[in-house]
Amino acid sequence: MSIKNEKIFLLEDPKFINNLKFVDNKFSQDFNLSSNIAMSPDNSDFDLKFSKKAKNILKQDNKSKLKKKKINSIHLKQENVFKTKNKNKGIIRSEIDTNNILERSLKSNKQRKKDKIKQRLSDSINNIKIQSSELLEDNMNINNSYKSIIIDNSLTIEQLALKLKLPPAEIITNLFLQGISVTVNQIVDTTVATQVAQNYGFKVVVKNYINKLEQFNVNKLQVFNSSISIDRAPIVTILGHVDHGKTTLLDAIRNSHIVNKEIGGITQSISAYEVDWLYGEEYKKIIFIDTPGHQAFSSMRLRCSQITDIVILIVAADDGLQPQTIEVIDYIKLNQLPCIVAINKIDKIDVNIDKIKEQLASNDILTTDWGGYTQFIEVSALKKINIDKLLKAICDLLPSLKLKADPNKPAEGIILEAYLDKKKGKVVNLVILNGHLNVGDIIVSGNTYGRVKRLVNSLGYQVIKADISSIIEVLGFYSIPQTGRYFRVVQTEKEAKNLIQKYKLSSNMSQNKKNLLSSNLELYDYNTKKDIKILNLIIKADKQGTIDALVTSLAQIPQSKIQLNMLSSGLGVVSNTDLDLAFNTKALIIVFNLNIDNNILNKAEQLNVCISQFVIIYDFLEYIKSYMLDLIDPEYDKVLIGQATVQTIFSVNKGVVAGCIVKSGKLKKNALISVYRYDQLIYEGIITSLKQLKDNVGEVFMNNECGVMCKDYNSWQSQDNIKAYELYQQSKVL
Incomplete structure (x- = not known):
């Protein structure tokens, strides 16, 4: 059949087209069937006359129909088939590959569900592979010069993972293989964190703890109006x-x-x-x-x-x-x-x-x-x-x-020291770097604020206003601020509270001094099988800076045998609450540069709570080290002093006696012995009784016979070998 010179009629309502085998190959096109029937690019001479709104409605209608259709039947309606006309030849084609439709229609619901599940699994696996390869690329292909990180202080595994851009599970596994058991919220010290980072090719810059939000370089103070800036x-x-x-x-x-x-x-x-x-x-x-x-x-x-x-x-x-x-x-x-x-x-x-x-x-x-x-x-x-x-x-x-400053700015500067005075209350020493500080100003620093009640200058005189570049004593903070932090004056208490809220949300509140000690329990001497003794501490000091120094120095003490655990630290004198905590936890109370009330001393004596008072840090450190050494169980070196062989065994009222002959050296009363049978150790203990004939003796030398008895051992046999040791106590070290 030839259609070259014949008219081509458009089918208004086509039901099914199986194949157009007579169509010339040069006019044929391949069409792929997707899960949704889509409109092909408009190359037709026919105007579809659909508005934008109508097209959207049609699209939604098509979706709903596809959902409702049965899998085992084919539904082709007039509105589902869009016709195109080749410009060279007027051959009508439906944009549906009918063979694909027939194949899909023969699939069962069950088979289709299986295919979908397989596809999803395949996609998931591919995604995991892609993410893993990207992660490896990030960590292995980056030049080391770009892989420097700062370890500020102790941090959690989760925080370390964020710094290294690694999954926390990866770090936990790495440490576990080294014998270190940690959790995602476990705090590790700088030594462990540095080791982990270096294992992954990072260059570590270790700095002491600085709150980045509170770093304040006075050389970079902003002066908002240079025309009125002054030298500071x-x-x-x-x-x-x-x-x-x-x-x-x-x-x-x-x-x-x-x-x-x-x-x-x-x-x-x-x-x-x-x-x-x-x-x-x-x-x-x-x-x-x-x-x-x-x-x-x-x-x-x-x-x-x-x-x-x-x-x-x-x-x-x-x-x-x-x-x-x-x-x-x-x-x-x-x-x-x-x-x-x-x-x-x-x-x-x-x-x-x-x-x-x-x-x-x-x-x-x-x-x-x-x-x-x-x-x-x-x-x-x-x-x-x-x-x-x-x-x-x-x-x-x-x-x-x-060095410039702006006198018209709200006062700002640095807190040098903060402490609790018995008469004055909360005292803060600060230096003003911009603006003027007045009595009545609302001042905020870190997670605390207050209203200035009193100002005392460096000469000890009370003033109502403090100028730029002044060292001033301030009373009025509601709680003790952290030393070294930046402070500023705000207009309202609401503004102060908003700043505190932002600070709390953005700062890392878990990096506190208490964690520096109490989190170390699982971080010292990982491979030891012995139980680590714990020394609980409660520290009371006069200034915040003093507490920082005490805790920092304690953290430097080796703790493989005795673990220091700081339960509480604070400013001011020892309270009844501190005594109760010490009594319940058997803690040692350390008081630095403070007086102790007589009533507190009397109650501590009744509760058998130990309070130690210091004014010099050398004495404090020596005392803590000495206290830790006293808690260490003694360890001994064994020195072989003699060997003997059991020849006969006989019973007495107090137990079983091994009749022995000393082969070398000597046997000694209260010496440690090891009993071997066929080269296998069967007993270790102390010689409680040593006799020669009927006499109690302290020592029996080589080639002499004797009777040996141990209080808790009666299973002697002939030809047992005895090795005797003298114990020498080792010097205790932390």
Whole structure:
């Protein structure tokens, strides 16, 4: 049949078209049947005359019809078939592959469901493979230079997983294979976190705990109106190793005698002072901050390095660079701080200044005399030598720093110290870096706020207004704020509460000092099979910074044998609640730099609760270590002193006696023995009775016969071998 010269009629209501085998191949097209019948691109000369609204209705109608149709039958209505016309030849085609329809119609419901399930499973597996490959690519193909992370402090497995962009289960499995059992909410210390990160190819930068939301670099203070900005006083922090003369230097600058008032001769808290010094023709105001040099106060030193403008690194000429000196140098380099080196104690005999300079140069602190950028000032704080040169060097740096402040801004600055005073209540010492602080202002810091009730300046005078670059004592906070945090003044209490709410939502409240100790129970000595004893602690101190230092120093004590668990820490005196907690948990109460009420002491004695009082951190640490050592069970070294063989056995009223001959060395009463039968250990115990003939003896030597009896062993047999040991107690170590 040929259709070339014949008219082609359009079918108005086609029911079924099986095949058009007579159609020339060059005009044929392939059509695939999808689960929904779709309209083909409009190449037709016929106008379908559907509006947009009508098309949408039709689409919905088609969907509902497809749902209602039976699988085993074919329904083709006029509205389901859209016709096209080839422009070259007028051949009518339906956009339906009828063969595919017939095949699908023969499938049962059951088979179709199975196919769908298989398809879904296949898709899920493919998705998992894709995600796994992407995860591997993220973690294995990234250049190591982009894989540096900061470990601030102890953190949970979930937080570590977020940092490393790994599933928590992966980290848990990794630690489990190393013998460390943790959960997703388990807190791990920096050592464990660093090890995990390094296993996955990360470069770890370990820093002491800094709340990132509260980092506040005074060199980057925003001044909203530069036309009214004014110069502000620099904050100069004196940092260095313990006993290198930091406080003595500050005494020399202030003509004071602070060092004579310090308990134990060491600084144990942050102190700030204002100094006016004549520079040229005008007085320059400088804020000095004195810091502790003891290892335990690293958090205080770090906090000061975050808020300072200039660091005075003090090095004793007779002692050179020490661990805390290196720590300070790291802070200087990390924060890129302007630095002046004060080489102290030059008045001492046989000091080698060049050696100090060489040590500093090896740590990238190079003097200007050797082509570097750091000024080195040789001073004697005790003899007040070159103090003026040091102050001049500080003032010479000020023009390059361009320290500005906006007097019209609401007051803002840094909290230096906070504590609970028995008479004053909650006391906060702070430095104002912008604006003015007035009595009655609403002040907010971290998760607390208050209304200023009283202001006391650095000279001890009560004022109603504190200016920029002032060190001020504030009363009025509703609770003790965290030291080192940023504060600001707001207009209303509602605004203060909103800021606190945002802070709580965005800050990590689980990173507290208590967790630093109590979470370590499963993180020390993972492979030991012995039970770890726990020493519960309750700490009461005068200042928040003191508590931080105490907890930090406790965390450095090895705890593989005795675990420290801090139940509570707080400011202020010991209360009845503290006594009840200590009584119920058998905790030790530590009181630092506070007095203890006599009534509390009497009640503690009745409850048999131990309260220990300290004013110097050295004494506190020695006491805790000694207390932990007393809790450790003694361990012994076994030294072989003799061997014997059982020859005969006989019973007596008190038990069974083994008649032995000493083959080597000696047997000794109360010695530890091991009994072997056919080279297999069958008993270990103590010789409770040793006789030679009928006499009780203390020792029996080689080639002599004796009777051996052990209180809890009667199963002797002839030819048993005995090895005797003398026990020597080992020195206890943590």
